Amino acid sequence: MxxxxxxxxxxxxxxxxxxxxxxxxxxxxxxxxxxxxxxxxxxxxxxxxxxxxxxxxxxxxxxxxxxxxxxxxxxxxxxxxxxxxxxxxxxxxxxxxxxxxxxxxxxxxxxxxxRTIELVRDTVIVDVDFCAKYEHNTGIQRVVRHTVPEWQDDPSRAHRLVAWNQDSTGYRELTDLQRDRVLHWSDRQLPKSADPVLTDRQLAVEHVLVPWDSVLLIAEVPAFHVCDTLTSIARFSGNRVDLIGYDAIPLVMADTLPNAESERFAHYLTLVKHSRRVHGISESASNEFRGFVSALPSQGLTGPEVVTTSLATEVSAVAREAAGRVAPESAADPVVLCVGSHEPRKNQDATLFAAELLHREGHRFRIVFVGGGSRTATMHFDKRVAALSKLGMRVESHRRLGDAELWGLFGIARFSVFVSLHEGFGLPVAESLALGVPVVTSDFGSLDEIARVGGCLQVDPRDDTAIVDAMRRLLTDDALHSSLVADIARQQPKTWRAYADEIWQGVAA
Structure with a gap:
């Protein structure tokens, strides 16, 4: 029975x-x-x-x-x-x-x-979901973690930081650990640890923060699975939704990315359609979003206003201190630095080829690549690095490197190379210049916006010979190198405080 x-x-x-x-x-x-x-x-x-x-x-x-x-x-x-x-x-x-x-x-x-709910009224709500939950800090995360802390101690800039709850059905308050990840990345107040996994019972009693008559700033590119819910907020809730527009690379350079990335970004663009304003991080990025918006009248939609709020070009005091603690040794081989996540559009293969050719010419130097990437993207490159290293070339590739180690490399670098085919902004170029290190970089798009102020040799990134020539000149021409360093010394980098002020003014308008 x-x-x-x-x-x-x-x-x-x-x-x-x-x-x-x-x-x-x-x-x-x-x-x-x-x-x-x-x-x-x-x-x-x-x-x-x-x-x-x-x-x-x-x-x-x-x-x-x-x-x-x-x-x-x-x-x-x-x-x-x-x-x-x-x-x-x-x-x-x-x-x-x-x-x-x-x-x-x-x-x-x-x-x-x-669950209980709380209406968050008449304020600025900042979605920092990824930065709150993950110990990852590349381009977009650097922007958020530099910008948001600038608003914390200003009573005239009332705002609320939010993340998605575990089942992605609503917003919730950040935990202390998550606030630490967002607000204190360079001076952590709490030990690093993983967020706890909530039980069904805990999920059932969560406190949900509900935007109401507010501005919702999407400070990151949101996860695929919340784009539809965010679109619903933009279309139906009466809240105004603003976005920081980083780039449209997953669509306009879809040939360099996995198909899934392009599909995810297409869903993000549905949110863009119904947002109030896109704050492009460069004029190049803004033009990409303007191009998309210009196609919306065929759907009977007006689309968002697109404004350019160029990113800051300074580095943190922590970065300057870490770079300043080291210096090139006079007898050591010059260091060439290439920083950036490893994917086809970053063009690291061209930089490695140029370095190999210069090594065969007899030039002495050490080249260091820094940046993570998928196994598919890095496998061939890392094999080539290993093979060249066995042949006596001083070449390294670091997939996981802490911030302190990275800034230390800038402290000993003679110059950096960033000949990307497409960037929304190009933080590696800005950071290199902010630390006094000349750059070989591309001669168009957002990289040109940064490089035109000086301190760079610009090349066509699709021209291997041009990249080789620029690297050779910076390895051998001390007068040119000194001239570029002097150009950099005369620059006044845009601060993160200035960038945060501009974003706030646009969001609160």
Whole structure:
């Protein structure tokens, strides 16, 4: 016989009471925001009143907020469409049923019944999800971790940092560890550790932060799986959504990236369509987004305003100190530095070829490549580096190097090489110049925007001979090298404070 486990009715009753209380609390928040008087009503009566208001409203934001209050989750575009159409078909008397039927699927598959919600009103909300959760610090993360801390101690710049909860159904407050990753990357206050994995029970009682009458700044390129939910926020919630626009490389140079990267970026562009403003990190990056926006009228859309807010070109005091602690030894071979994540468009193969040819010519130097990458992208390159090293060439490739070690390499480098085929900005060039190190770099796009102020030799990155010639000149021509160093010394790098000020002014406008 099959044994039957008895039901503890007291436990079930307690659970139902808790769910009812949580729902009542969320709906009360919604009612207050929509100016609906629900005093003295039961949760079911409150929901009925709100459903009637949402049905009669011409504003999609009322329905968006009702969805959040009922489910404890942010709706997707499709889920908003389902709710809207159900309410259009409903009568006032059946609006409650329409709302319940439209949200039943979500409520049955998410652990959100006991959640509380808080409306974050009339402020700037900054989505820093990736920087908050991961110990990774390349281009985009450097921008966020330099920019956001500049706003922390300014009472005139009220804002709230948020990340996505574990099941990516809503925003939540950052933990202390996550705030440390974002705000104190160069001076960590807490020991590094992984974020804990929440249980279903913990997910069920999370506190969800809900943007309301606010500006939502997407400071990173969001993960693929939240782009649709963010698009729903931009389209329906009434919040204004701004983006920092880094580049459109996954589409305009799709031949250099895995297909999945281009597909993910295409979904990101759906969010771009409905955002208020894109803050391009260079004029080159802005032009890419302007090109996309110019195609939107064919879809009946206006698209966002695109403005250029060029990134800072300074490095942190920590970086300067680390670079200053070392210096080239007079008798040592000159060091050539090539920094950047390893992928085809970064053109490291061309730099390695140029170095090999110069080595065969008899020039003495040590070349160091720094930057991670997928195994597919790095395998051939690393094999070639190993082979050249065995033949006596001083060549290294570091896939994982700490910031202190990286800045130390700049301290001993004679020059750096960054001949990328396409960049949104080109932080390795800016950082090299900020540390007084001349650069061989490309002669177009965002790299030209940085290099034209001086301190660089510019080349066509598709011309191997031009790269070889530029590297040879910087290895052998001390007068040229000194002239470029002097050019750099006269520059006034744009500070991260200045960049943060410009972004804030654009977001708060």
């Amino acid at each position: 099959t044994s039957v486990v008895p039901i503890d009715r007291d436990v079930v009753s307690d659970e139902v009471d808790a769910l009812r209380a949580a729902l009542s609390g969320r709906l009360a928040v919604v009612a207050e925001a929509l100016a609906v008087d629900v005093s003295g009503l039961t949760p079911s009566q409150t929901l009925d009143a709100l459903a009637r208001v949402a049905r009669a409203s011409s504003s999609p934001r009322d329905r968006w907020l009702l969805y959040v209050g009922l489910t404890g989750t942010f709706p997707s575009v499709a889920e908003m469409g389902k709710l809207t159409r159900a309410l259009l078909l409903a009568t006032p008397a059946t609006a409650l049923i329409a709302v319940l039927q439209s949200t039943l699927d979500v409520q049955s598959r998410t652990h959100s019944g006991l």
